[in-house]
Amino acid sequence: MKIVIIGAGEIGYDLASVLSKEKHDVIVLDRDEDCLNKVTENLDVLTHQGNATSAKDLVDTGVKDADILIAVTSIDEVNMIASMMSKRLGADMVIARIRSDELSRPNAPLKPTDLGIDVLIHPELSAAQEIVRLIKRASANDLVTLADGKMQMIGLRIGKQSPLVGKSIIEYAQENPDLTFRVVAISRKGMTIIPRGKVNIQALDQIFILAKTECIPEVVKTTGKPDIEINRVMIAGGTPIGAMIARILCGDEKKWNIKLIEPDFDTAQELAKELKDVLVLNGNPTDPDLLATEGITDTDAFISVTDDEESNIISCLMAKHLEVKKTVALVSKSDYIPLSQTIGLDAAINKKAAASNEIHRHVWGGRVISVAALQGIKAEVIELQAAENAKVTKKSIRKINFPDECVIGGIMRNGSSTIATGESTIQANDRVIIFCKPEAIDKITSLFK
Structure with a gap:
């Protein structure tokens, strides 16, 4: 094109x-x-x-x-x-x-x-919505909603004390027979792995797991991650994204305790007039004395979305040092995302990635329903619809010649969703969730036409 x-x-x-x-x-x-x-x-x-x-x-x-x-x-x-x-x-x-x-x-x-x-x-709105999802699913470093909300892909950092360390993907599945999930990607020391059953999970791996939305809390427990309750949120930056996050949380069923810090007096005043349920403070969000005075040690989540990405990272590191449970930083350089997780931040959001994902879906067109690039990893999540007489509808998944750089995660048929196995079959008009490296995208989409 x-x-x-x-x-x-x-x-x-x-x-x-x-x-x-x-x-x-x-x-x-x-x-x-x-x-x-x-x-x-x-x-x-x-x-x-x-x-x-x-x-x-x-x-x-x-x-x-x-x-x-x-x-x-x-x-x-x-x-x-x-x-x-x-x-x-x-x-x-x-x-x-x-x-x-x-x-x-x-x-x-x-x-x-x-x-x-x-x-x-509208990349700012997409980024704000992604941050809110991460706050609600506090244990996640990354979260993608798929299949009209029926399935989610969650990214989790494996700690050194996790019960999964040293276990293969097959062993992980065998030890949890009552849970249906699939490990679809692993980020390890800057490398992207599309795993097969014999691959072992290592400490500090970032693993990506697909499961039905209602099963995600149980899946998180299997990794040894604590179940974190988030109630008190502090937002650094009254930027368009910061204001959108506050608006979304204010409109939520749950009653959040929200503080927003904005250095510009006029902007802070305007936000204070609009956001009646938010305590808006005028000050420097990287000032440790201000953060301490305003009770950052009692805050559950700290979100930094100023226009200065270095300040976002530094203020989140300060918050993490003060034992805030969840920190999220807005960054514009994609190279900072894997670095941010290595130095201790819980999550980093890149708004240009949100714009690229949406634009990409329309560039591919046709049977592509959604696409999302995973943060800090060279893999993408694609939701494809199988056409009548497409090659993928001829055999079971095990017998289809898929590229090595991809894995079939889930299938949505007539409103119900299932995790795919080697024996699963794909029918015409099924929506299929696929995880793959960019170089495999053309091969994959051709199988669904």
């Missing part, structure tokens, strides 16, 4: 990198020469220097023939204008990143389609 990406920032660069590896024809448009030079030096894509709101520059970039145009600059208005012009110039599908919720509100005077936008991406 021919894909035009407008904006060579973090998200644009990340998308160009992934899509070019999947053999798409990618062109990146940006007015910043330094950003384009970085793209040219490191990626196998074309670039064009120009203005995203100029019809001439859009035509010169080739939007007329684009199968997909993705507008991901840091300015909402530029993305909107570029989307509208590109659609009129002939782009088949237009995907735009819009930070404001003006277009997504129920009573909004303008709809995305009025501006030529087929798919609206």
Whole structure:
């Protein structure tokens, strides 16, 4: 496919990198020469220097023939204008990143389609929702909801005292015959392992387990993780993500005790007016004296989502040192994610990954229902629907020639979900959850067509 990406920032660069590896024809448009030079030096894509709101520059970039145009600059208005012009110039599908919720509100005077936008991406909201899920499932480092909420994939760090240390995947399953689950991926010392039955679990492994949603608490217990109750939450940063987290928690059935720290006085004042059930404090969230005064030692979860990712990591480390049960940091550099878990943080969230996941699903299209990149690991979770007469419907899973870099996790059929085994069969229109390395994606999707 021919894909035009407008904006060579973090998200644009990340998308160009992934899509070019999947053999798409990618062109990146940006007015910043330094950003384009970085793209040219490191990626196998074309670039064009120009203005995203100029019809001439859009035509010169080739939007007329684009199968997909993705507008991901840091300015909402530029993305909107570029989307509208590109659609009129002939782009088949237009995907735009819009930070404001003006277009997504129920009573909004303008709809995305009025501006030529087929798919609206809101990475800040996706990141906020992911953080809330992690707070609710406190023992998890990573959490992905699948099959319309009926199944979840949970990422857990294996401690040195875990009963699983030294046991193979087969032994782990045999010792828990009443539980249905599947270990689908392991991150070990920077390496990604798609495990088979004889692989042993080691201390400090990050293991990813798929199970029915209602079984997740029991699965967590088998790893030796304590069942943590989270009630008191402290949020560092009144950024759009910080405010969204507070709003989501305030609208929850559970009554949360929430404190939010924001260094800018005017922003703090506005949030205090809006968030009646949140104690909003004006101060520096990396100030140890302020954190101590406001009772961080009595806090169950500390979430740092300021615009400075180094400050997020440092403040979470301080909170962890003060024995806060759960810490979550917002980071923008994907290289920081495996590092953050190594130095002691519970979870790190990358908002550009949330945008990439949503955009990727629409790039693949067809039978791909959802896709999610796992944090700190080179593997992806794909939810595919089997077509009539697809190759995967001909035999049992054991007899299908799947790539070594993938594993079938679960199957959803007629509203009910099951964990897949070698004897399981896939029928037409089944939704199948697959874990695989990026290089296996094309092979896998071809089996479902």
